[in-house]
Structure formats: structure tokens, C-alpha cells
Amino acid sequence: MKKTGNQLEPAAANGLLDRRFFLAGGAGLAALAAGGARAEPLAIPEWTKKPGAWFTAYGQPSKYEAKVGRGAIVEHNPLYESGPGSVRTPLQFLEGMITPNGLHFERSHNGIPDIDPDRHRLLIHGLVKRPLVFTMEDLARYPMTSRISFVECAGNSGALYAKAAAAGTAQALHGLLSCAEWTGVPLALLLDEAGVDPKAQWLLAEGADAASMSRSVPLAKAMDDALVCLYQNGERIRPSNGYPLRLLLPGFQGNMNVKWLHRIKLTAAPTMTKDETSKYSLLLNDGKVAQFKFQLDAKAVITKPSPGFQLKQQGFYEISGLAWSGNGKVAKVEVSADGGKTWAPAALSEPVISKALTRFRIPWHWTGQPAVLQARCTDDTGYTQPARDVLIAARGNRAAYHNNAITSWNIAADGEVKHVYV
Ligand SMILES: Nc1nc2c(c(=O)[nH]1)N[C@H]1C(S)=C(S)[C@@H](COP(=O)(O)O)O[C@H]1N2
Numbered sequence: 308m309k310k311t312g313n314q315l316e317p318a319a320a321n322g323l324l325d326r327r328f329f330l331a332g333g334a335g336l337a338a339l340a341a342g343g344a345r346a347e348p349l350a351i352p353e354w355t356k357k358p359g360a361w362f363t364a365y366g367q368p369s370k371y372e373a374k375v376g377r378g379a380i381v382e383h384n385p386l387y388e389s390g391p392g393s394v395r396t397p398l399q400f401l402e403g404m405i406t407p408n409g410l411h412f413e414r415s416h417n418g419i420p421d422i423d424p425d426r427h428r429l430l431i432h433g434l435v436k437r438p439l440v441f442t443m444e445d446l447a448r449y450p451m452t453s454r455i456s457f458v459e460c461a462g463n464s465g466a467l468y469a470k471a472a473a474a475g476t477a478q479a480l481h482g483l484l485s486c487a488e489w490t491g492v493p494l495a496l497l498l499d500e501a502g503v504d505p506k507a508q509w510l511l512a513e514g515a516d517a518a519s520m521s522r523s524v525p526l527a528k529a530m531d532d533a534l535v536c537l538y539q540n541g542e543r544i545r546p547s548n549g550y551p552l553r554l555l556l557p558g559f560q561g562n563m564n565v566k567w568l569h570r571i572k573l574t575a576a577p578t579m580t581k582d583e584t585s586k587y588s589l590l591l592n593d594g595k596v597a598q599f600k601f602q603l604d605a606k607a608v609i610t611k612p613s614p615g616f617q618l619k620q621q622g623f624y625e626i627s628g629l630a631w632s633g634n635g636k637v638a639k640v641e642v643s644a645d646g647g648k649t650w651a652p653a654a655l656s657e658p659v660i661s662k663a664l665t666r667f668r669i670p671w672h673w674t675g676q677p678a679v680l681q682a683r684c685t686d687d688t689g690y691t692q693p694a695r696d697v698l699i700a701a702r703g704n705r706a707a708y709h710n711n712a713i714t715s716w717n718i719a720a721d722g723e724v725k726h727v728y729v
């Protein structure tokens with residue numbers, strides 16, 4: 308940090324400060340405490356005076372955190388009581404980079420199957436020398452790999468295609484996004500055992516749910532970093548996220564991460580399943596369709612503050628959020644408090660992992676004036692996330708998927724935070 312004697316030296320307009328400000332023991336911290344604390348003796352509340360509750364087999368969050376949930380169920384056909392729908396991760400209430408299992412978003416095309424792991428099988432067939440069938444017990448004996456990876460639905464942030472800025476929280480607008488430590492067997496290991504026929508270039512991955520969700524995956528991806536997962540954040544995968552087995556394709560659109568995985572068929576060409584012809588392609592303005600765009604491009608979203616928050620007084624705030632790229636590591640996150648006119652670099656919290664969510668932070672001194680907060684991510688390929696008007700100019704707004712435009716949060720003079728377009 309530049310030694311100027313004035314710790315409040317801005318890094319960009321409208322009060323953004325050097326990202327190392329807090330580390331340097333910024334003089335402004337005293338101003339934070341000044342809001343509340345008065346020296347007086349500690350009270351002795353009732354919970355200190357008697358023994359606490361007994362132990363439980365499986366822990367639950369504090370009852371005081373009941374507001375932290377996956378929000379309204381978005382039904383994709385209101386005629387059905389079961390079937391297609393989704394619930395979203397409450398990004399604005401979480402910190403760090405890992406999504407707790409009970410808050411991982413869920414997107415399912417025909418409900419959550421109730422799968423008995425003892426009867427579930429994985430079949431590998433097609434262009435292989437030896438077709439193989441695995442029980443879950445068989446798979447559990449293979450050497451395992453863990454990796455921290457995000458899953459993002461291709462439809463996440465789709466509201467940013469709309470002509471008018473949608474009202475909504477970070478959860479409502481961007482919550483089809485989560486990040487977990489996934490553990491399982493590298494798919495390459497199982498394919499090697501089956502013996503891949505040189506004619507095979509693709510594979511079909513299919514789920515055991517009533518949607519028979521199935522997608523074509525390039526063989527190169529399968530051999531690179533695909534994981535057949537049994538565990539999610541240390542415990543067996545939750546039913547809604549693919550129990551007992553799911554495919555993880557780090558950085559690829561969520562849809563391809565087939566849950567309840569039961570079949571892999573090696574093929575010479577893509578299978579052209581219903582899930583990759585009618586959906587998950589980008590409808591462009593000229594009427595053409597971009598098919599098989601798999602990687603999710605770099606993106607960032609400010610979670611704190613974000614809609615639903617009310618800034619109560621001027622002074623110090625830490626702006627914090629999440630950045631990610633399906634193409635590699637987050638190299639840089641810049642934050643603006645003036646709607647994109649000036650930018651300052653945010654600090655990236657370690658660890659910064661390829662194709663995982665990365666937490667960023669930057670101190671901000673809010674003067675009580677209106678401000679527009681934005682964050683933009685650059686990944687280690689050198690690609691920078693586009694402004695919304697740039698993305699719409701290039702792609703139009705007939706597409707529903709892969710919207711990675713910069714999001715703008717307006718801070719009103721009264722401290723209310725709202726989604727806006729600039
Ligand atoms: N078998 C199967 N796999 C599936 C789906 C599904 O409906 N059935 N939904 C897909 C979609 S659209 C997404 S975005 C991700 C969501 O993963 P999650 O529910 O674990 O967050 O799973 C994908 N895998």
C-alpha cells in the first residue's frame with residue numbers, strides 16, 4: 308500500500324480503497340467500532356446459567372438462521388406437483404467459497420429419484436473393448452480424487468437478457484451456482500479399464516431419473532478432468548444433487564454434470580439427445596444457433612452488499628463477492644463504485660482454484676451518495692467478462708443461456724440496494 312500518511316487514499320472513484328487497506332491496519336477501523344461499542348460489563352444471559360442442549364446425530368443450522376434457505380421453488384410447469392423445477396443458493400447470506408450441501412442449488416428436469424444404492428449400477432459400453440457394469444461398492448474400491456469445483460446452470464443469470472432490469476436478490480438472479488468439494492473416481496480410469504476403441508470421440512452420459520437426462524461429452528474432456536463422484540463436501544452426495552453417483556465436468560455447463568449417472572456409452576459422434584438439441588444451445592439474433600458451447604465464461608457477482616441489504620450509515624463496508632471461470636483460474640477481479648467508469652483491483656482470498664468459486668474483497672468508504680457497484684472477472688486465459696450492453700450487442704437477447712454480463716447494484720442515498728442496468 309502506498310504510504311501517503313492519508314490511509315483513506317482512494318484506489319478508484321466513489322470511495323473504493325486499496326485492497327490491502329484492512330491488512331495494513333487501516334485507521335478507519337476505529338470508525339467501524341465507533342458505531343456501537345460502549346464499555347460496560349458483559350451481561351450474563353440465561354444460556355450461560357444452565358447446561359446447553361444434548362447432542363444430535365446430524366447437525367442443523369442455528370434456528371436464528373432460518374431465513375437462510377434456497378428460496379422459492381421455481382416450477383417449470385405449474386401443472387405438475389413434481390417434475391421440472393429449481394431452487395437457488397442464497398449467495399448473499401454465505402461467505403467463503405464452499406456451498407454447504409443443504410444449500411447447493413438444485414435443478415432437476417423430472418424430480419429427485421429415490422435410488423437404492425445397492426441396486427444402482429453404472430454401465431460403460433459402446434465403442435469399448437470390454438463393456439463393464441459397476442456396483443457402487445465396486446466404485447468405492449477405486450483410487451479417488453477430490454477437487455473443489457463450481458456447478459453453474461447454463462440458465463443462471465438469464466434474467467440479464469431481459470429488456471428491463473429484473474428486481475431480485477443475488478440468489479434470485481445468480482443463485483443457480485454453487486461450489487463443493489467433489490470426490491470420486493476419475494472417469495479416465497474407468498474408461499481405460501473398459502478399453503477405449505480408437506474410433507470413439509464422444510460419450511453419452513445418461514441419468515437414471517425419469518427425465519433420462521443425457522448429454523454428449525467430448526472424449527477429450529472425459530480423459531482430462533471428469534470425475535464420477537460419490538461424495539460432496541465429505542459426505543455422500545445428497546439425493547437432490549445426484550445420489551448415489553454423479554458426473555462432474557469441471558467448468559462445463561451445469562446440465563452436462565449428469566446426476567444419478569447410470570450409463571456411459573462411447574460413440575464416434577455426438578448423440579444429439581433431446582437435452583442438447585431443443586435446449587442448452589444459444590439462439591442468436593440472426594436465427595442461427597450456437598450448439599455445444601460447453602465452457603462457462605468468466606463471471607463475477609457482488610454478494611455483499613446486494614439487493615435485500617440496506618446500508619444503514621455512511622462509512623466503511625467490505626464489498627465481497629464470488630468470481631469464477633469455466634476456462635481456468637480467476638486472475639483478477641476489479642470493482643467499480645461508479646457504474647464502470649473507474650475500477651480498482653479486489654483482493655482474492657486463497658485458495659484460488661481453477662474452475663472453482665473464488666472469493667474477492669475490497670474495502671469501500673461509502674459517503675452516503677448514490678453509487679453503482681460492479682465487479683468484473685478476468686481469467687488466466689486473459690478473457691475479461693463483458694459489460695451487459697457489449698454482450699447483448701454481440702449476441703442479441705433471444706438466447707436464454709450463458710449470460711456472463713457484468714451485474715450492476717445501485718446504492719440509493721437511503722442505502723437501499725437494487726439491480727439496475729447502466
Ligand atoms: N440426471 C439428471 N442430471 C442432471 C439434471 C437432471 O434433471 N437430471 N439437471 C441438470 C442441470 S440442468 C443442472 S444445472 C445440474 C444441477 O446440479 P445440482 O442440482 O446438483 O445443482 O444438474 C444437471 N444434471
Ligand SMILES: [Mo]
Nearest residue numbers: 460461561562
Ligand atoms: Mo441447468
